[in-house]
Amino acid sequence: MTENVIRLTKEELKSLIEAAVSGDSKATPTTVQAKGSFTNCTSRFRGKRDHESVEEFITSIVTYKEIAAISDEDALKGLSLLLVDNASTWWQGVRKEAQTWDAAISMIRENFAPKKPAYQIYLELFGRKQDEHSAIDTFICQKRALLAQLPEGRHDVETELDLIFGLLHIKYRKHIQRQDVQTFRELLEKGRIIEYNNLEFEASQSAQARDTKRLKRCSFCNFRGHTYDECRKRKSEIERNKEEGKSKDKSE
Structure with missing residues (x-):
């Protein structure tokens, strides 16, 4: 049989003893509610200054x-x-x-995490523009986190959009007009569409390149996948003939 163990504080134990002496049958250990604690909390902090x-x-x-x-x-x-x-x-x-x-x-x-001076936050904000491989969701999230560290009320949403929009990669700014977005949600939606289209285009280009390579046939060795000019077997044979020619000249 499993035995239930109830842990009581000094105050709770004292209350139970007093209740037992006074004959209060309702005050039993089963009525004592366990207090919440961080015992099962999995979050830990190691002191990283970030x-x-x-x-x-x-x-x-x-x-x-x-x-x-x-x-x-x-x-x-x-x-x-x-x-x-x-x-x-x-x-x-x-x-x-x-x-x-x-x-x-x-x-x-x-x-x-002491508060950074505003000038330092601006330096970090403008210190890095979005590169070609950074997802727009991640980039905007990072920049908005920096802006959130500024004193409250420093910028309205329109100004924050202006600041971050200019840091976006040209592939987004080429297709999105600043005046067409009024919120970050709209900017993200339009940016995701561009990302999806680019991924689809790249996949199409890769498939086309594979098909083109597969259709190639070398007129020298008759193998598929490369052309006469790319044929390594032909180039090797040319080099071998040159070496043989040089050896023949020396022997004569």
């Missing part, structure tokens, strides 16, 4: 906290379970300074 990594970790644990109904007090106590390596070392030194859950989250942001 804005996206920090925000991803914070979003993950805040969401888990809400779903698991973990109180602020218990979440603060269990935060050490989620911090490893450099983050764990840092937390051991500053944990006494964090009096609340919100304060702890703010400290993680301040230490591992």
